[in-house]
Amino acid sequence: MSVQWYPGHMNKARREIEDVMTQVDVVIEVLDSRIPDSSQNPMLSTLRGDVPVLRLLNKKDLADKDRLDLWLKHWAGNEGILAHPFSTLDKADVSKISHWVKQMVPHRGSAEKPIRAMIAGIPNVGKSSLMNALLGRRIAKVGDEPAVTKSQQKLKVTEGFQILDTPGILWPKIENPDASYRLAVTGAVRDTAIDYEDVALVGLAFFISDYWDALATRYKLKEKVSDAYELLKIIGSKRGALRAGGKIDMHKAAEVFLNDVRGGIIGPYIMETPEMIAREELLVEEAKAKKEAAKQARLAAAMPQRQQASQRAYQDKKHDK
Numbered sequence: 412m413s414v415q416w417y418p419g420h421m422n423k424a425r426r427e428i429e430d431v432m433t434q435v436d437v438v439i440e441v442l443d444s445r446i447p448d449s450s451q452n453p454m455l456s457t458l459r460g461d462v463p464v465l466r467l468l469n470k471k472d473l474a475d476k477d478r479l480d481l482w483l484k485h486w487a488g489n490e491g492i493l494a495h496p497f498s499t500l501d502k503a504d505v506s507k508i509s510h511w512v513k514q515m516v517p518h519r520g521s522a523e524k525p526i527r528a529m530i531a532g533i534p535n536v537g538k539s540s541l542m543n544a545l546l547g548r549r550i551a552k553v554g555d556e557p558a559v560t561k562s563q564q565k566l567k568v569t570e571g572f573q574i575l576d577t578p579g580i581l582w583p584k585i586e587n588p589d590a591s592y593r594l595a596v597t598g599a600v601r602d603t604a605i606d607y608e609d610v611a612l613v614g615l616a617f618f619i620s621d622y623w624d625a626l627a628t629r630y631k632l633k634e635k636v637s638d639a640y641e642l643l644k645i646i647g648s649k650r651g652a653l654r655a656g657g658k659i660d661m662h663k664a665a666e667v668f669l670n671d672v673r674g675g676i677i678g679p680y681i682m683e684t685p686e687m688i689a690r691e692e693l694l695v696e697e698a699k700a701k702k703e704a705a706k707q708a709r710l711a712a713a714m715p716q717r718q719q720a721s722q723r724a725y726q727d728k729k730h731d732k
């Protein structure tokens with residue numbers, strides 16, 4: 412949960428995943444179904460090459476089923492990707508994994524040629540829980556170490572199915588500020604990375620627009636409140652987040668709300684839809700194009716000055732002769 416991603420970490424993770432990729436037949440990519448896009452690692456699609464990916468939308472018990480279906484439809488045609496809603500808490504789901512991997516790698520799966528899988532995902536998506544559930548025992552938590560570590564042992568799940576003993580920890584989409592907030596709201600990145608109250612306000616604004624009824628039921632709100640800051644104050648007041656003198660303690664109010672969101676107490680939700688991500692990507696592209704155009708305009712504007720400067724330098728040189 413507390414990995415801080417720096418370029419050095421990312422390079423190390425990338426190299427190690429590349430090495431491990433040669434030893435596996437399938438990657439089991441664990442996502443947080445409340446943020447199906449932001450919990451994907453941006454590099455995995457390139458790193459995996461031709462290796463198929465079983466994409467588990469974990470924590471389905473916390474997710475909005477309708478939006479989950481939108482994502483499944485969205486990925487349906489993707490070559491080499493099989494996606495399923497999933498929960499490590501659901502024994503029936505866990506028992507289906509060996510069938511799903513066999514579907515993806517039909518030429519392996521016997522005792523002589525077992526399917527070798529690596530579990531991978533960003534921090535806190537449920538990789539260790541998945542390994543424990545598959546193996547029926549607790550493995551040591553990998554926690555703070557980015558990427559795959561040590562030489563990899565293969566652990567037997569069934570006769571024809573093995574998993575590597577250390578999950579691959581991948582970095583989240585930290586370069587996109589909107590995604591960073593969504594990762595923070597669900598608890599996938601450390602609270603200290605972004606201001607706690609800001610995270611709660613982003614989360615609250617999202618619930619106001621997308622899941623107002625659930626919010627109203629949880630906090631017994633009679634009328635719609637559109638302003639996230641005002642609503643955080645109301646939640647703080649209702650839940651006793653007060654300082655001495657009766658002023659609202661906004662940090663405590665943020666804590667109350669975020670604990671509810673992360674624990675699924677308000678109700679099932681998904682913060683991203685394929686359509687919304689497409690719009691966001693378009694905006695990012697447009698912003699990039701605008702920035703580039705502004706740079707070119709600045710260069711063009713500076714051109715005559717540069718030409719004048721080089722002309723002056725030429726004339727000075729001539730004069731000196």
Ligand SMILES: Nc1nc2c(ncn2[C@@H]2O[C@H](COP(=O)(O)OP(=O)(O)OP(=O)(O)O)[C@@H](O)[C@H]2O)c(=O)[nH]1
Nearest residue numbers: 412470498499500534535536537538539540553554
């Ligand atoms: N509600 C719910 N919680 C889950 C599920 N699977 C895992 N969790 C919880 O998610 C949290 C993170 O799970 P871990 O298995 O530690 O996640 P991880 O990916 O190994 O985390 P790192 O070691 O930080 O990379 C724990 O509190 C788990 O209990 C699930 O299906 N539903």
